[in-house]
Amino acid sequence: MNDIPALARGCAVLGTGGGGDVRTGSLAAIRAIREYGPVPLLRLDDLPGDALILPLSGIGAPTVSHEMIHGEDEPKRIAEEAERIFGRPPSAIMSSEIGGANGVAPVAWAAQLGVPLLDADGMGRAFPEVQMVSMYVAGIPADLVIMSDVAGNVVTIRPVDGLWSERLARAVCVAAGSHALMADYVLTADRARGAVIEGTVTRALEVGRATEGAADPLGALRDRLGATRLITGKLTDVERRTTGGFVRGTATIEGTGDDRGRRLTVELQNENLVAVEDGRTRAMVPDLITVVDTETAAAVQTEGLRYGQRVTVLAWPCDPLWRTPKGLETAGPRAFGYDLDYVPVEELTHG
Amino acid sequence: MNDIPALARGCAVLGTGGGGDVRTGSLAAIRAIREYGPVPLLRLDDLPGDALILPLSGIGAPTVSHEMIHGEDEPKRIAEEAERIFGRPPSAIMSSEIGGANGVAPVAWAAQLGVPLLDADGMGRAFPEVQMVSMYVAGIPADLVIMSDVAGNVVTIRPVDGLWSERLARAVCVAAGSHALMADYVLTADRARGAVIEGTVTRALEVGRATEGAADPLGALRDRLGATRLITGKLTDVERRTTGGFVRGTATIEGTGDDRGRRLTVELQNENLVAVEDGRTRAMVPDLITVVDTETAAAVQTEGLRYGQRVTVLAWPCDPLWRTPKGLETAGPRAFGYDLDYVPVEELTHG
Incomplete structure (x- = not known):
């Protein structure tokens, strides 16, 4: 679990534009591994039944988070508070969100705490809101949140x-x-x-490695993800604003080459949520929509979208959990304010 | 400690316009005493040294709080969280803020929890911000805040x-x-x-009783408080706005009778903070400034200020703690954004 560059590439792809800047998480992870040693990756079955799992994530607006580096004290303060509450220290760290920086940074947090990382997460992707996690969909009461900030404050919420x-x-x-x-x-x-959604750290690593040394990185990534190519073209318009801790906006891609004359818009709220072409929805949340560099197949995160970039938009199916009624209620298009009935990306593509 | 009407009158006077609507606190206190029995009043010396004191207060904008009644569950949830953290239940409730509703409502909270009320508070008056308490001025680390809301959430802050x-x-x-x-x-x-500032529940009761059956309520109140009369007149302008959980505004009183031709403005931020006449400051925070009904000497709280009211503005010295350098740094005029050096009300009045 020490191939941080591959993990970071994979997490950026699964981040669908959001989840925080993977570069920040990567630096922290590389530094922590150097200082504290490698982090073992554990499967859920490797843990005793009463072992405590601490799902950790950064919360905030990507445009802020990529300028802020977590100190080493936040995970420690949260682990101490968890131990105070549960009477025993956490046995493993879990990423709450495999997409974006929150998929990579847990390696640093686990290294700092000297505990393994669980091969699982709470989303299988990235989502902007705290309740949009598999634990919520599974009906586990959201009865405890522990937060710590760079100033050193610790806040415990029993919602x-x-x-x-x-x-x-x-x-x-x-x-x-x-x-x-x-x-x-x-x-x-x-x-x-x-x-929890198991195996997602391994999946992020595999996605990150798929493009390594590939003659056709985009094709290799598509195959690994089982993704549909929505458009290949040029970013002609990017509109972004940060309000209340969120980034909202729209990216417009005009087709080039075989796609000349076509035009796709991607609506985003931290993550890419809906892709529309000629008034027709081509893909929608909770399915995954990622903008990648056409040449390298590296994911372009929301804060990296720039006019003129040559990009390809990929979309692929989410974890089945998100397609259940409770999953769609939690993180379907209507949960984000879109007046759309969810249709799986496979059907939209073939329709 | 069951003369709630007198306590409420006194707390309203000490509230300098803020601290929440005493009527809400009174109703809750009367109801709780009826249901759970009378609440004993304790002096600090009555408690063993390791007894846990739970200082409680409502936090919020007065314009909101007077429409919201605390449920019975909030104090219980906070006491439970305190017991979880400290390993023993609270032995007494203390009002954090004797001024306004927060001076009266603790009677209800103590009754509901079945514990005594401490004859003390953290202000000797009302202040709008959490850190403006005697415990902060005394250098006690603000290392724990426990909050509960009407929805049932509990939030613990270790700032x-x-x-x-x-x-x-x-x-x-x-x-x-x-x-x-x-x-x-x-x-x-x-x-x-x-x-903590001791004896303030008794003081509020005495202030509330001073006007009872008095031939000259205003004179009786002035004597009890040792207050200066800044003006007697008519409210001719009231400007109020609620922003970020605070009420800010200005009240203008034009003199009548002996005070004809004079004009006093009172600047308020939840509480009355500065009284100005002809560009001269007549009284300023942390000294107490209260607007009272000229006939009944009942305090008029910020949300009760109405055009045309016949009022008298009284001002009197704060607890000596607030006149120390740390006290003034915490709750002097500059702490509220006024570019004023603190001068005690006694000196301004004789100057």
Whole structure:
């Protein structure tokens, strides 16, 4: 679990534009491994049933987070608070969100704490809101959130539900300078079974390695993801604004080559959420939509979108958990304010 | 400690316009006493040194709080969280802020929890911000805040200092609908000595009783407070706005009778902070400035200021703690953004 460059590339692809800048997470991970040694990757079955899993993620706006480096104290302060509450220290760190920086940075947090990293996460991708995690969809009560910020504050939230969890955590995050580290849904291994998405660290590594030395990186990435190519072209318009700790905006891609004359717009709220062409939705959340550099197949994150970039937009199916009624209610298009009934990307592509 | 009407009158006077609507606190206190029985009033010396004192207060904008009634669950949830953290239940409730609703409502909270009320508070008046308490001025680390809201959420903050405490608690309060119940600076009796203002519940009761059946209520109140009359007149202008959980504004009083031709403006931020006449400051925070009904001597709180009211403005000295350098740094005029050097009200009046 020490191939950080491959992990970072994979996490950026799974981040669908968001989840924070992977470069920040990579630097922290490389530095922490150098100082504390390599981080073992564990499967859920490797842990005793009562072992405590600490799902950690950064919360905040990507445009802020990529300028802020987590200190070493945040994971320690959160682990101490968890131990104070549960009477035992965490046995493993889990990424709450494999997409973006939050997929890579947990390697640093695990190294600093001297505990293994679990090969699982709570999304299988990136999502902007605290309650948009598999643990919530699995019906585990969102009864505890522990946050720590760069100033050293620790905030523990015992929310009545996942929506309050999001509302209060977001308010604390904004007050703390639009960035904080957070443990959400602290779980025993027994509780985690069926409530986390397993194997996603391995998947991110495989996605990151797929393009390594490939003659056709874009093709290799498509194959590995099982993705559909929505368009290849040029970024002709990027509109972004940061409000209330979120980045919202639109990216417009005009087709080139075989796609000349076509035009795709991608709506984003931290992550890429909906892709539209000629008034027809081509892909929508919770399916994954990622903008990649056409030549290198490296993911372009929201904050890296620039006029004139040569890009390809890929879309592929989300984890089946997100296609359940509770999954769609939590993170389907309507959860983001879009008046759209969810249609899987496979059907939209063939339709 | 069951003369709630007198306590409420006194707390309103000490509230200098703010601290929340005393009527809400009174109703809750009367109801709780009826249901759970009378609340004993304790002096600090009555408690063993390691007894846990839970200082409680409502936090929020007065214009919101007077429409919201605390449930019975908030104090219980906070007491439970305190017991979880300290390993023993609280032995007494303390009002963090004797001024306004926060001076009266603790009677209800104590009744609901079945514990005595401490004859002390953290201000001797009302202040708008979390760090403006005697415990902060006494140098006690602001290392724990426990909050609960009407929805049932519990938030525990371990801030690095008092300013972060205010910033994070305010953010949580606004997210919770601009009102929450809060325990700040949970103390043992030993630690509380010299760090709380003792005797203030008794003082509020005495102030409230001073006008009872008096032939000259205004004179009786002035004598009891040792207050200066700044003006008697008519409210001719009231400007108020609510922003970020605070009420800010200005009240203008034009003199009548002997004061005809004079004009006083009172600047307020939840509380009345500065009284100015002809460009001369007549009284300023942390000294107390209260607008009272000229006939009944009942305090008029910020949200009750109405055009045409016949009022008298009284001002009197704050607790000596607030006149120390740390006290003035914390809650002197500059702490509220006024470019004024503090001059005690006694000197301004004789100057």
